Amino acid sequence: MREPKGVEREIARKTRRAFLVGGIAAVAGGGGVEWLKSRPAEDGVAWPFREALRANESVARAYFEPARLSREYPVKQAEQPKANGDIGLDDDDAIANWKLVLEAPRGRQELRLDAVQALPRVELTTELRCIEGWSTVVHWTGARFADFLARYAPEARPAGYVGLETPDGAYYVGLEMASALHPQTLLAYAMNGEPLTADHGAPLRLVTPVKYGIKNIKRIGRIRFTDNRPADYWAERGYDWYAGL
């Protein structure tokens, strides 16, 4: 039989115990978060988070399937996207003097725009998704990166990564080969039926709806191939290197 006094004593004991355990758990959790936050940064973010981004990348790369396409829209739904990102686009003379430097394993080539325009012309109306959150349906014209590679640097195909940068080297991105070879990854020279304007990356930019806009580099000046992940402008500033969609 339980007297009320016994009940009170027992609930008081259970309460003390539970709050003690809960308090210890809360302190441990808070300590864990403090530890996470205070780790040395690796490319702009505390290293445990960088590791987590890499782990997520491994999962995403294992799940990636080139046959999965970004949804395509009727051309008439295309709109003008915001011209976010002007890094590497300062020099207007760069358009007039532009050439594409292709550093392939077999040697270095300098290509003109007609070398890209000579490849099968591809039209694509897909959503350009900014890492900030907005997205715009845009109509692009260009050549598949896969066709470009097959024509000008077929020996580079076994490389793990592609590095692209602006003529002045101020903006640079890296792509793993699977995304570079995705059928919707284009070297684009026209947007919404018009040649690219300076602020959208004239004369040649990358369009890849399997990546956030940050990887869709404007005014490509140099393309190279590596077995290690190429440097990436925003990945050095705390963002996910992979940035895949």
Added chain:
Amino acid sequence: METLETKHSRAIRWMHWINVPLLGVMLWSGLLIYWADDIYRAGIGDFTLFRFFPDWFYKLLNVPFRLAEGMAWHFLFAWLFTLNGALYVLYTAISGEWRYLVPTRRSFREAVQVMLHDLGIRKEPLPRRKFNGAQQIAYTGIVLAGAGSVVTGLAVYKPVQFGWLATLLGGYQPARLEHFALAIGYVLFFGIHITQVIRAGWNNLRAMVTGYEVVSTTGDAPNA
């Protein structure tokens, strides 16, 4: 006379309290992300009742220019949040505790009665069960909302690889809006939940911590 009765199992209590900081981190890091393109508002036509969110609110919580940080936290803690939620569903399913939680046909009418009671309009006492109809709807709804956050979040996170999911949700931007709406839903739930916990009193809250509730058995003389 009073006795101690078990109310919430250990597993439920742990998962409930672990979810508090996890959801907190998800909401906070989600806010850091949302700030970068804060397009939503409440209003009709040109009239805006409330903008998500006013500048003073961002400033207060030190939100601006932390998108990368927000994403780093969001995509680490999303795993923990999902895992905790999945374990909760699994546990309630296997233990049979789902029977207390899942609404029945009478829950909806009962929920109206509970609401009228809590607003002081209806005087009849509430049903003496572990969870009344309103609680069943709320506690099942919040779990469904959690699942919704995972699903809409996945569609926003990988809209090409999970393109079918994004399409099912109406598209990329609609999935994003749904994900945001669910987050607002948690904040509203939290407000009501805390209010109700305060109203229910210490014995009820203590049961969520200790697992036990002090129950007075009828027939005995009250403590004099």
